[in-house]
Amino acid sequence: MRAQTLKKTFTALGLLLCLGTTAGAQSSLFSEQQRKAIGEIVREYLVQNPEVLQEALAELEKRQAEAQRTATLSALRDSKDTLLNAPHSIVAGNPQGDVTLVEFFDYNCGYCKRALADVRGLVKGDPKLRLVMKDFPVLGPDSVEASRVALAVKNQISGDKLFDYHVRLMETRGRVNGEKALALAKEMGLDVARIQKDMESPAILAALQENVALGDKLGLTGTPAFIVGEEIIPGAVGAEPLRRVVAGVRQCGRATC
Numbered sequence: 543m544r545a546q547t548l549k550k551t552f553t554a555l556g557l558l559l560c561l562g563t564t565a566g567a568q569s570s571l572f573s574e575q576q577r578k579a580i581g582e583i584v585r586e587y588l589v590q591n592p593e594v595l596q597e598a599l600a601e602l603e604k605r606q607a608e609a610q611r612t613a614t615l616s617a618l619r620d621s622k623d624t625l626l627n628a629p630h631s632i633v634a635g636n637p638q639g640d641v642t643l644v645e646f647f648d649y650n651c652g653y654c655k656r657a658l659a660d661v662r663g664l665v666k667g668d669p670k671l672r673l674v675m676k677d678f679p680v681l682g683p684d685s686v687e688a689s690r691v692a693l694a695v696k697n698q699i700s701g702d703k704l705f706d707y708h709v710r711l712m713e714t715r716g717r718v719n720g721e722k723a724l725a726l727a728k729e730m731g732l733d734v735a736r737i738q739k740d741m742e743s744p745a746i747l748a749a750l751q752e753n754v755a756l757g758d759k760l761g762l763t764g765t766p767a768f769i770v771g772e773e774i775i776p777g778a779v780g781a782e783p784l785r786r787v788v789a790g791v792r793q794c795g796r797a798t799c
Contacts, residue, residue, distance in 0.1 A: 573745060621760070628749075631676050633673065636671060641792050643697040647712075648680055649718040652768060657766050660780060680765060686750070690720065691720050694736075695732060707726065710732055748757050770787045775787065
């Protein structure tokens with residue numbers, strides 16, 4: 543009953559305000575005294591019923607969240623092929639796996655380093671899981687340089703060896719930059735001169751720009767960010783939440799069955 547009364551009150555108020563605004567271009571439907579009286583009525587009602595503001599704000603937040611979710615789903619569907627099959631991404635686990643876990647990462651992200659063990663555990667424990675890792679260097683020039691080297695490294699190695707390079711670079715102590723990324727490549731027996739040449743190529747820049755644009759389109763605000771199916775999971779949430787989402791997508795096509 544109270545909800546219906548509130549609805550009628552604010553519907554009427556909205557109609558009055560709308561009429562007043564529409565007529566404003568010619569002449570107001572209400573005198574100054576009438577407009578003042580309407581304002582006093584609204585003010586008195588809100589003062590006596592402040593919970594109405596809380597209800598309105600809660601409803602606004604709910605609608606904004608629904609709108610954001612709709613926009614995110616649309617972005618995920620539009621970008622599915624780039625998200626899952628871009629040639630510059632690191633692919634680990636089972637390349638033909640039935641479920642793909644995507645991670646956006648930064649080599650200088652402490653939370654990404656924390657999540658590394660979880661990701662490796664998931665890949666090791668789930669032979670049907672496909673892992674796609676996308677450079678998302680948001681933590682400054684050092685991160686950009688490290689990603690440029692890592693993307694150039696991909697021209698020489700792939701599969702488990704490339705994933706091993708990624709793991710070792712992620713586990714590097716201190717600030718990771720291009721110099722450290724090159725030193726690791728040299729330690730692994732790669733052609734450093736070729737890497738230095740490749741990392742300057744337009745293709746490497748385009749790959750990073752594509753990843754950053756994709757992250758922005760999906761509304762990612764930091765790293766790590768995981769995507770499974772149509773579910774975005776921000777932060778180092780631990781292995782179990784990721785495992786549950788993977789199981790849900792595998793069983794019924796969505797995070798929660």
